[in-house]
Amino acid sequence: MTEATGIVGEFFSLKEGTDADLLAMQCGDFYEFFGEDAELVSEELDLKVSQKSSHGSSYPMAGVPLDDLTPYLKALVERGYRVAVADQYETDSGHAREVVRVVTPGTLLETSDADAQYLAAIVADSSAGSADDPAYGLAFADVTTGRFLVAEAGDADETLTELYRFDPVEVLPGPDVRTDDDLLNLVRERVDATLTLHDTEAFAPKRATHAVRDQFGGETVERLAVDEPAVAAAGAVLDYVEETGAGVLASMTRIQAHRGDDHVTLDATTQRNLELTETMQGEREGSLFATIDHTATSAGGRLLKEWLQRPRRSLEVLERRQESVAALSTAALARDEIQDTLGDAYDLARLASKASHGSADARDLLAVQETLGVLPAVADAVASNPELADSPLSGIVDRPDRDAARELRETLEEAIAEEPPSTVTQGELLQYGYDDELDEVIERHDEIKGWLDTLAEREKRQYGLSHVTVDRNKTDGYYIQVGKSAADGVPDHYEQIKTLKNSKRFTTDELEEKEREILRLEERRGDLEYDLFEELREEVATRAELLQDVGRTLATVDALASLATHAAENRWVKPDLQRGDRLDIDQGRHPVVEQTTEFVPNDVRLGPAAGAAGQERASGRADEDRGFLVVTGPNMSGKSTYMRQVAGIVLLAQIGSFVPAKEAEIGLVDGIFTRVGALDELAQGRSTFMVEMSELSNILHTATEESLVILDEVGRGTATYDGISIAWAATEYLHNEVKAKTLFATHYHELTGLAERLPRVANVHVAADERDGDVTFLRTVRDGPTDRSYGIHVADLAGVPDPVVDRAQDVLERLREEKAIEAKGGGSSEPVQTVFDVSSGQFRGPANADGGERTNGERERSERDPHRNASRSEGGSRSSSEGTSDGGDPNETLDPDAKRVLEDLEDIDVNETAPVELLSKVQEWKRTLEEN
Numbered sequence: 035m036t037e038a039t040g041i042v043g044e045f046f047s048l049k050e051g052t053d054a055d056l057l058a059m060q061c062g063d064f065y066e067f068f069g070e071d072a073e074l075v076s077e078e079l080d081l082k083v084s085q086k087s088s089h090g091s092s093y094p095m096a097g098v099p100l101d102d103l104t105p106y107l108k109a110l111v112e113r114g115y116r117v118a119v120a121d122q123y124e125t126d127s128g129h130a131r132e133v134v135r136v137v138t139p140g141t142l143l144e145t146s147d148a149d150a151q152y153l154a155a156i157v158a159d160s161s162a163g164s165a166d167d168p169a170y171g172l173a174f175a176d177v178t179t180g181r182f183l184v185a186e187a188g189d190a191d192e193t194l195t196e197l198y199r200f201d202p203v204e205v206l207p208g209p210d211v212r213t214d215d216d217l218l219n220l221v222r223e224r225v226d227a228t229l230t231l232h233d234t235e236a237f238a239p240k241r242a243t244h245a246v247r248d249q250f251g252g253e254t255v256e257r258l259a260v261d262e263p264a265v266a267a268a269g270a271v272l273d274y275v276e277e278t279g280a281g282v283l284a285s286m287t288r289i290q291a292h293r294g295d296d297h298v299t300l301d302a303t304t305q306r307n308l309e310l311t312e313t314m315q316g317e318r319e320g321s322l323f324a325t326i327d328h329t330a331t332s333a334g335g336r337l338l339k340e341w342l343q344r345p346r347r348s349l350e351v352l353e354r355r356q357e358s359v360a361a362l363s364t365a366a367l368a369r370d371e372i373q374d375t376l377g378d379a380y381d382l383a384r385l386a387s388k389a390s391h392g393s394a395d396a397r398d399l400l401a402v403q404e405t406l407g408v409l410p411a412v413a414d415a416v417a418s419n420p421e422l423a424d425s426p427l428s429g430i431v432d433r434p435d436r437d438a439a440r441e442l443r444e445t446l447e448e449a450i451a452e453e454p455p456s457t458v459t460q461g462e463l464l465q466y467g468y469d470d471e472l473d474e475v476i477e478r479h480d481e482i483k484g485w486l487d488t489l490a491e492r493e494k495r496q497y498g499l500s501h502v503t504v505d506r507n508k509t510d511g512y513y514i515q516v517g518k519s520a521a522d523g524v525p526d527h528y529e530q531i532k533t534l535k536n537s538k539r540f541t542t543d544e545l546e547e548k549e550r551e552i553l554r555l556e557e558r559r560g561d562l563e564y565d566l567f568e569e570l571r572e573e574v575a576t577r578a579e580l581l582q583d584v585g586r587t588l589a590t591v592d593a594l595a596s597l598a599t600h601a602a603e604n605r606w607v608k609p610d611l612q613r614g615d616r617l618d619i620d621q622g623r624h625p626v627v628e629q630t631t632e633f634v635p636n637d638v639r640l641g642p643a644a645g646a647a648g649q650e651r652a653s654g655r656a657d658e659d660r661g662f663l664v665v666t667g668p669n670m671s672g673k674s675t676y677m678r679q680v681a682g683i684v685l686l687a688q689i690g691s692f693v694p695a696k697e698a699e700i701g702l703v704d705g706i707f708t709r710v711g712a713l714d715e716l717a718q719g720r721s722t723f724m725v726e727m728s729e730l731s732n733i734l735h736t737a738t739e740e741s742l743v744i745l746d747e748v749g750r751g752t753a754t755y756d757g758i759s760i761a762w763a764a765t766e767y768l769h770n771e772v773k774a775k776t777l778f779a780t781h782y783h784e785l786t787g788l789a790e791r792l793p794r795v796a797n798v799h800v801a802a803d804e805r806d807g808d809v810t811f812l813r814t815v816r817d818g819p820t821d822r823s824y825g826i827h828v829a830d831l832a833g834v835p836d837p838v839v840d841r842a843q844d845v846l847e848r849l850r851e852e853k854a855i856e857a858k859g860g861g862s863s864e865p866v867q868t869v870f871d872v873s874s875g876q877f878r879g880p881a882n883a884d885g886g887e888r889t890n891g892e893r894e895r896s897e898r899d900p901h902r903n904a905s906r907s908e909g910g911s912r913s914s915s916e917g918t919s920d921g922g923d924p925n926e927t928l929d930p931d932a933k934r935v936l937e938d939l940e941d942i943d944v945n946e947t948a949p950v951e952l953l954s955k956v957q958e959w960k961r962t963l964e965e966n
């Protein structure tokens with residue numbers, strides 16, 4: 035195919051010169067795809083394929099009109115393709131074509147998504163970190179807004195954390211990273227980004243440093259104070275943006291270092307577990323962000339999301355935000371007014387990028403003008419409310435150069451027409467009075483237009499004609515149309531051009547001359563306006579930094595007003611932020627669950643007691659220093675919700691938000707770490723236990739004394755004894771070595787004993803009430819451990835058939851009575867594991883585990899109440915009601931499926947089976963019983 039000549043040959047040779055997946059080549063008024071590209075595009079976008087013959091061969095061809103390329107490009111890039119665009123231009127000898135741009139996920143400007151669209155680069159730093167786990171330098175650029183950041187990560191985990199936080203759409207791995215399959219696989223797994231191999235030389239430190247200096251100024255590298263790999267990553271990103279021809283370098287006006295130290299560490303797992311921006315099921319609805327987002331603008335929403343993903347550690351920064359939120363939450367009317375005003379604002383940072391790229395049209399500049407006008411309106415609203423005027427908001431609205439913003443707004447106001455068209459080549463973009471030459475053209479144009487508008491009237495009067503109209507169309511140009519009845523009476527100088535059913539069309543020399551002039555003027559006006567508009571657009575592009583400043587200010591006010599709205603509408607309070615270890619939340623609630631549930635508030639207290647009388651709430655012991663809470667309670671009681679609520683409140687406090695509580699004192703944390711159930715990973719085919727342990731390992735390595743750690747059922751991915759041992763050891767380590775504030779929910783009641791041994795460990799439990807076999811969840815957290823798990827009750831609630839529930843109850847009671855786990859061998863001081871032989875209902879010691887004499891447990895199963903099953907049979911399943919009223923062996927009367935389930939149940943060794951496995955067993959039994 036590559037031997038094709040002519041236009042197809044040109045296509046293939048241009049395609050060969052680019053590493054893009056697809057090429058769209060301009061051919062006159064169309065962009066065409068040929069060969070395989072045509073087939074692929076037609077499949078993806080439902081385009082019609084035709085055949086193009088070229089020198090005896092035929093090639094598939096698909097095309098889109100010139101002006102329609104953008105939506106097709108967008109759709110292809112969003113499907114992960116990189117698309118090269120070749121434009122046609124005139125030469126002395128005809129046409130030539132050249133690739134002017136490669137559009138990729140990270141360089142697509144035409145996005146309709148409000149989220150940031152980061153392009154990232156990762157460079158390994160083998161001089162730092164260990165040889166097999168080096169440090170990394172990272173750069174993130176959002177071409178749609180011009181935002182540019184560099185960051186450093188100590189190891190691969192931190193790299194993934196940053197990637198997850200910025201959620202890039204395209205990643206450029208540096209030369210060393212390309213060969214690191216483990217890291218690349220993790221990147222692929224964690225972020226939904228296209229991986230692009232960009233020219234290795236662009237990552238070379240010298241070249242990259244040059245690029246960074248050229249773009250951001252001579253002192254940049256020193257100012258950023260980051261190591262070479264981060265600069266290399268930034269340089270590679272700049273090079274890539276330039277090479278792909280996105281043309282937005284002008285809007286990249288600033289580079290900032292994103293420092294982990296300024297932010298709360300939130301590893302990728304924690305961001306996911308806390309459902310910050312999407313739920314575990316991947317839905318936006320139900321996430322913390324969706325719950326608290328009341329922003330009026332897309333830039334405000336983007337900023338609020340960024341705050342959630344990057345909570346702060348600086349008390350000063352947070353207190354400033356809090357003060358603004360506090361002022362806005364009480365000044366309800368002013369807040370409404372500000373939010374209304376913000377409703378008129380457009381996304382200035384994105385408009386600045388479009389102006390730099392040269393794709394902004396007159397409506398975009400009008401949007402810039404209108405949005406610049408929002409700033410003084412917001413500033414006035416702030417100034418005229420004493421509470422807001424006294425808050426840090428006054429400083430925020432004064433931060434951009436307000437005079438420069440006003441001047442640019444006035445320039446645009448004088449220039450842009452009130453309702454400009456979306457095309458920029460056909461005039462009517464600019465106002466009268468903006469340019470003398472243009473004014474002359476407009477005046478002359480208006481004059482002729484006036485002459486044309488009154489021509490019909492004049493002709494009627496002068497020649498006594500009725501039914502005369504003057505109009506214009508593409509084929510006839512301007513014409514005088516006369517009704518049939520009057521058409522015979524037209525003067526001689528009328529020249530007939532067309533006969534219609536009820537009328538005739540004429541022209542005159544004078545009309546033709548005016549037509550020529552008006553066409554000439556229109557063309558002149560189009561050219562002149564385009565030139566003037568381009569100058570104006572360039573002027574706007576040079577003010578990119580100002581636009582970004584104003585955009586950021588409006589977004590900040592929007593995000594703060596959103597926090598204030600949520601606080602006011604949901605009775606949230608301002609937390610008292612402090613340095614130190616205290617965490618004292620009075621009647622806290624879960625920020626998301628409280629929206630849909632009658633929520634029972636709960637207290638939490640961790641860290642040193644204040645000693646004041648008021649601190650006796652949660653524990654009743656004001657003097658203790660508790661740093662580690664073991665949270666027990668029945669299944670479904672609310673343990674996870676309680677712990678997530680604590681993490682959520684701390685996180686909200688550290689973005690400057692109010693929190694769902696009656697009162698809260700919060701010692702700032704440097705990181706929030708969570709490890710919660712990993713059932714979701716099972717679906718991805720990873721070992722649950724392996725995932726659980728690597729997450730635990732990460733926490734034990736990374737958390738510090740100032741961190742908050744949430745562990746939900748660590749150890750349940752393995753057999754009970756292993757699980758308990760791991761949970762026990764992890765608790766000791768977190769308590770003694772790491773000293774992080776920790777909440778640990780567990781079903782291992784053995785762990786509650788740790789409170790006796792470790793001074794800062796305390797037990798709390800989520801209470802449930804059991805009366806006559808019915809369990810009521812109270813959702814209240816109380817001090818002390820719980821004694822039971824009520825798991826069987828939950829199995830019952832979930833619809834597990836009665837015989838299974840009853841049998842489980844039976845086994846449980848026996849285990850309790852016989853204290854199986856605590857049993858000791860006869861006379862020996864060594865603990866001996868005892869096996870409960872479910873078929874005989876007896877306990878056996880290890881020596882005779884194969885069926886010998888029993889050493890523990892005297893009571894025979896037959897001694898037990900044989901009617902137990904019958905007592906639950908009312909309304910129960912068929913097998914239970916058939917079974918047990920005659921006092922014989924209940925199993926005898928069961929059908930074969932139910933028997934098989936019971937046999938299975940008997941075979942299973944509860945202590946040596948992972949809970950997850952048990953759960954799937956129960957599901958299998960349930961299915962078997964339901965099917966018959």
Ligand SMILES: Nc1ncnc2c1ncn2[C@@H]1O[C@H](COP(=O)(O)OP(=O)(O)OP(=O)(O)O)[C@@H](O)[C@H]1O
Pocket residue numbers: 627631632633634635636667668669670671672673674675676813814
């Ligand atoms: N304080 C509360 N007020 C009202 N509803 C609550 C409260 N806490 C939890 N719930 C609700 O109770 C249900 C169970 O909560 P959760 O999942 O936290 O229980 P759990 O004890 O962690 O369960 P398991 O041990 O089975 O994992 C959820 O539907 C939750 O919305």
